Amino acid sequence: MRILRVHTAEEFAGAAADLVAGQLQVKPRSVFALPTGNTPLALYEELVRRSRLGRLSLADARIFNLDEYRGLAPTDPHSYAAFLQRHLIMPLALDQERVRLLGGDATDPLVECRDYDAALTAAGGIDLCILGLGANGHIAFNEPGSAWDEHTHVVQLTQSTRTRHANETAGRWQVPTQGLTLGIASILAARQTLLLIAGAHKEAAKAALHRGVEDREWPVTSLLRAPNVTVIELSEPAQAP
C-alpha cells in the first residue's frame, strides 16, 4: 500500500488525476468503478479540466459506480447515478453505452445485483476502483461488520451513515434505509485501487487503516489484502508554532 499525504485540495485532485491518467495511458479502455460524495468532486473537476485541454480522455473507458440508494431511480437528483452523470459523465459527454450504473429502482434488487456483477465480468473486471471513505470506515456502502466475501449486494445502511447524508440536505430529504453496493470481494478483485481520504471526521477510520491490522469493524482495513493500493490523504498543514 502506497500512502501519499498532501496538504492542499489542488495537490489532492492533481495526484488522483495523475493516477487516473497513468491508468488510461496503459489501457485507454480501462474499466473504472467510481465513487460519489464530496471527496471525489475535486478529482472529477480536474479530470474534466484535463480532458478539455486534451491531456487525457475517458472516451474509451468503461464506467461503473460503487453504490446506490435502494429505491432511487437514476433520474432522481439524490441518486448516485445522477451525481456521477452531473459531475463527470455529462461534462465529459461520455457515450452512455459505455456507462453502467447501479439501478436503485430495480423491481428486484437481487436480480439487479447479479446483472451488475455479470456486466462487470463481461467488461473484464475492474482495472481501477476509486473509493472514498465513510467516517465509520465504510467503503462504498460496506458498513462495519460486513462480510468480506460478497460481490454486489443489498445492504442495510447504518443510522450514522443515514444521519450524515440527511444532515447534508439539512433534513429536507428522507434518506433510504438500504443501498446496493459492490461488495468487498468485488473491490478486492480490482487490479488497482485508489482510496481518497479527506475530512477531519475521518480520523478514526484513517487510524484503523494505519494500524495495518484487518478488522471487520473497519471495512477499509480489507484493503490491506488488495494487490495494488494507493491512498491519497488530504490533511491540513501543521500549524506554525
Ligand code: GLP
Ligand atoms: C457515502 C458513499 C461512499 C462515500 C462516503 C464518503 O456513504 N456510499 O461511497 O465514500 O459517502 O462521502 P464523502 O466523500 O462525502 O465524505
